[in-house]
Amino acid sequence: xxxxxxxxxxxxxxxxxxxxxxxxxxxxxxxxxxxxxxxxxxxxxxxxxxxxxxxxxxxxxxxxxxxxxxxxxxxxxxxxxxxxxxxxxxxxxxxxxxxxxxxxxxxxxxxxxxxxxxxxxxxxxxxxxxxxxxxxxxxxxxxxxxxxxxxxxxxxxxxxxxxxxxxxxxxxxxxxxxxxxxxxxxxxxxxxxxxxxxxxxxxxxxxxxxxxxxxxxxxxxxxxxxxxxxxxxxxxxxxxxxxxxxxxx
Amino acid sequence: xxxxxxxxxxxxxxxxxxxxxxxxxxxxxxxxxxxxxxxxxxxxxxxxxxxxxxxxxxxxxxxxxxxxxxxxxxxxxxxxxxxxxxxxxxxxxxxxxxxxxxxxxxxxxxxxxxxxxxxxxxxxxxxxxxxxxxxxxxxxxxxxxxxxxxxxxxxxxxxxxxxxxxxxxxxxxxxxxxxxxxxxxxxxxxxxxxxxxxxxxxxxxxxxxxxxxxxxxxxxxxxxxxxxxxxxxxxxxxxxxxxxxxxxxxxxxxxxxxxxxxxxxxxxxxxxxxxxxxxxxxxxxxxxxx
Numbered sequence: 001x002x003x004x005x006x007x008x009x010x011x012x013x014x015x016x017x018x019x020x021x022x023x024x025x026x027x028x029x030x031x032x033x034x035x036x037x038x039x040x041x042x043x044x045x046x047x048x049x050x051x052x053x054x055x056x057x058x059x060x061x062x063x064x065x066x067x068x069x070x071x072x073x074x075x076x077x078x079x080x081x082x083x084x085x086x087x088x089x090x091x092x093x094x095x096x097x098x099x100x101x102x103x104x105x106x107x108x109x110x111x112x113x114x115x116x117x118x119x120x121x122x123x124x125x126x127x128x129x130x131x132x133x134x135x136x137x138x139x140x141x142x143x144x145x146x147x148x149x150x151x152x153x154x155x156x157x158x159x160x161x162x163x164x165x166x167x168x169x170x171x172x173x174x175x176x177x178x179x180x181x182x183x184x185x186x187x188x189x190x191x192x193x194x195x196x197x198x199x200x201x202x203x204x205x206x207x208x209x210x211x212x213x214x215x216x217x218x219x220x221x222x223x224x225x226x227x228x229x230x231x232x233x234x235x236x237x238x239x240x241x242x243x244x245x246x247x248x249x
Numbered sequence: 250x251x252x253x254x255x256x257x258x259x260x261x262x263x264x265x266x267x268x269x270x271x272x273x274x275x276x277x278x279x280x281x282x283x284x285x286x287x288x289x290x291x292x293x294x295x296x297x298x299x300x301x302x303x304x305x306x307x308x309x310x311x312x313x314x315x316x317x318x319x320x321x322x323x324x325x326x327x328x329x330x331x332x333x334x335x336x337x338x339x340x341x342x343x344x345x346x347x348x349x350x351x352x353x354x355x356x357x358x359x360x361x362x363x364x365x366x367x368x369x370x371x372x373x374x375x376x377x378x379x380x381x382x383x384x385x386x387x388x389x390x391x392x393x394x395x396x397x398x399x400x401x402x403x404x405x406x407x408x409x410x411x412x413x414x415x416x417x418x419x420x421x422x423x424x425x426x427x428x429x430x431x432x433x434x435x436x437x438x439x440x441x442x443x444x445x446x447x448x449x450x451x452x453x454x455x456x457x458x459x460x461x462x463x464x465x466x467x468x469x470x471x472x473x474x475x476x477x478x479x480x481x482x483x484x485x486x487x488x489x490x491x492x493x494x495x496x497x498x499x500x501x502x503x504x505x506x507x508x509x510x511x512x513x514x515x516x517x518x519x520x521x522x523x524x525x526x527x528x529x530x531x532x533x534x535x536x537x538x539x
Contacts, residue, residue, distance in 0.1 A: 125349055138363075142349065149348045200344040203303055207337040208347065209411060212329030214365035219358045219375075221368070 005050035007121040012130040014228040015122060019114045021239045026110035028246055032099075035106025043113045047120065056120050064112040068105055075101035124149065129218050138216050146201070154194060161186040251320065252415050252446040253277040253300055258314030260295060260304055269295045271470040273314070279414070282447045284461035284478070286454070288491025291467040293450045294340070297419045300448060302331045318415070333364065336408035340420040340450075342400035345407070346392040353395070353403055354379070354388040360411045378410045382436050398429020405436050415446040422453065434460070454495040458482050458517035466490055483515035497522045 007015065026035050047056035081096030124145050131141040165182055166172050172182040205211075254276045261268045270292045277283055285293045298304040302323045305312040316323040318334055326334075339345055350356040354375055361371045379385045384402050387395065392403060401421055408416065418437070422430040434456055440447055441460060451457055457464065457478065464481040466474040468490040474481045481487065483498050494502070500522070501515040512529065516522035 123351070125351060125355070128349055146348050197344065199307075200339070200341065201348070203307055204339060204345050205347065206303070206307070206328050207301075207332060207339070208360040208407060209329055209332035209363040211327070212332060212364055213327070214329075217362050217365055217367055217371070219355055219362060219368055219371050 005052070005121060007046060007050050007117070008123075009227075010121075010231060011222065011224045011228040012122050012127045013134065014224065014231050015118050017232050018235045019118050021235045022114050023107075023111045025239060025242050026107045028243070030103070030246075032102035032106040035110040036102075039110045040113060043117055047117060050121055052117075052120050056117060059116050059120065060113060063116060064108065068108055068112075071108065072101045072105050075104055119148070125220060126222050129220060129222055132216065132218075138210075142205075142210070150194075153197075154190070157193065158186060158190055161189055250279050251276050251317070252279045252281070253319075253448075254317040255296075255299065256315045256317075258299055258312070258316065260299060260313070261311040262295075262308065263310040265310065268311075268470055270299070270467075273472060275465065275472065275475060277415075277446060277448060279446050280444045281463060282441055282461045283449070283463045283465060284457040285448060285450045285465045285467065286452070286457065286492050287467035287473075291491070292470060293467055294419055296467065297337070297417045297448065297450060301335055301337050301417055302326070302328065303337075332360075332413075333411065334413055335415045335417060336411060336413035338401070338404050338408055338416070338418045338421055340423055342397045342404060342424060345400060345404040351391055352388065353384070353390050353392055356392045356403060357406045357410050360407055364411065374410055378406050381439065382406050382409070396429070398425045398432060401425060401429065401433055402436060405433065409436075409440070413445075415448070416440060417448045419450045420452065421449075422451065422456075430456075452492075454482060454493055455497070458495045458497070459519075466492060479514070479517050479521075482517045501525065 022039060026039060029035070044053070044057075047053045050056075076093045076097040077091060079094060079097035079100045081094040083095035084092050085095055085098060086093040128141045128145050131144070132138055162172050162182065165186060170182055171178055173179070256274050258273045259268050259271045273296065285296060287293050295304065298308065299312075299316060302316070302318075304310070306328060318326065318331065323331065346356055347359050350359055357378065358371050358375045361374060366374070376385075379388055382402060382405065384399075384406060387399060387403065392400065395403065401424075405418075405421070421433050421437075425433065430453070437447070437449070437460060449457070449461065461478045464474065464476065464478050465472055466481060466487060473490055474484065474487070482495055483501070485494075485502060487494055493499075495517050497516050497518065501512055504510070505512055505515075512525055514521070514525060516525045
């Protein structure tokens with residue numbers, strides 16, 4: 001992670017406040033163009049300025065695209081209205097369905113995109129410390145963050161199990177059905193070994209005095225700077241202006 | 250003074266059909282270096298977990314008996330209190346990082362943060378332990394980028410920085426190469442010099458004979474031998490319980506069998522062997538002259 005960027009230098013709670021206002025705006029906007037043509041390009045530009053464009057884009061594609069397309073198609077095809085825009089066999093895309101699909105997916109794009117950018121530009125440890133500073137217990141913050149950390153481990157482990165399956169002669173490459181057939185049997189060892197890892201991790205943390213009931217200290221010192229206050233102020237101002245534009249003008 | 254005491258402990262895991270340990274009693278005095286040996290599945294790790302309070306604190310199942318830490322019943326102690334008294338190093342070096350720290354320095358400091366130690370004190374303590382364990386060069390590395398051996402040394406540092414009086418070290422070298430093993434044992438040697446109370450589970454008998462002053466052999470759910478290292482590791486009945494004797498002891502026993510001569514003692518360490526065979530050669534030389 002590039003820690004020299006502007007976003008990376010902000011206090012985690014500042015960024016979280018901005019994420020909150022942006023997501024809320026997307027909900028209130030009621031217009032898919034806000035998400036698609038205002039927020040999303042801004043997110044890409046910010047990632048570019050931060051020097052994180054490629055990893056950000058990769059995560060965005062792997063985390064959101066499948067869900068995005070699935071929801072888009074379900075909404076577009078299953079919400080009926082009088083006007084059918086496109087037809088292919090039994091598949092029909094309705095006008096109302098398309099409008100609903102665009103609206104919902106723009107919210108998903110904004111929420112997913114901002115949250116991903118937040119994690120792309122935030123040090124996990126900084127986030128944990130800032131969570132504790134706002135009163136979230138060290139157990140809660142640890143569970144939350146270690147769960148996030150587990151995702152890459154989970155993917156890595158899944159790949160290892162798949163490789164083991166391949167070594168035993170099971171076909172893992174090919175069409176969706178072949179891949180699905182190979183993938184489903186890996187779920188049991190994956191889940192069981194992950195549960196075992198969690199047990200081990202809990203005991204490991206106990207050995208590191210995790211549950212000692214004292215006020216925890218932090219080696220790393222992070223505090224809200226004046227620029228954070230400016231950013232929060234601007235976020236509130238921007239949100240108020242947005243509300244005026246949306247409901248009054 | 251007793252550092253640890255186990256009275257009539259029996260235990261069965263929640264999904265186990267039979268007990269793993271049955272009616273175990275032992276005491277460990279302060280400053281003792283006790284090696285726990287036995288075949289796989291003999292209950293060594295279970296015993297460690299009982300001594301540390303993970304059983305029945307974390308792993309439930311059927312537990313009977315009592316455990317005392319420096320005279321206090323472990324049931325009356327919180328997990329946090331036990332963490333301060335007893336350091337625990339696990340077999341698997343890959344699960345021993347917190348997952349939330351980006352440098353080895355911060356990783357080692359994590360236990361102190363959990364104990365509420367102030368930052369001004371944490372920095373010199375971590376620096377000192379990294380220097381003492383000769384791992385200062387790893388300080389800025391990400392824990393995830395370390396090898397198994399390096400992770401195990403970091404795990405030891407992370408526990409030692411909390412300065413526990415008692416250390417339970419469960420097969421620390423089982424997943425390490427010879428070089429990694431040697432480095433871990435350099436640290437264990439240092440702990441011995443500091444007069445820490447150590448309970449070490451290990452399969453490498455040559456290393457046990459060098460370091461431990463007492464050996465407990467577990468088999469068939471019970472303690473089979475609990476005696477001085479040189480008495481256990483020269484006992485010809487030990488291999489019947491799935492454990493090999495040290496190579497040097499085997500040489501001594503083979504010498505006695507093949508020559509019919511009795512050695513003054515069966516050597517268990519290189520130093521022992523040198524002195525025993527030196528004396529033997531001197532005796533033979535003087536017999537020859539007479």
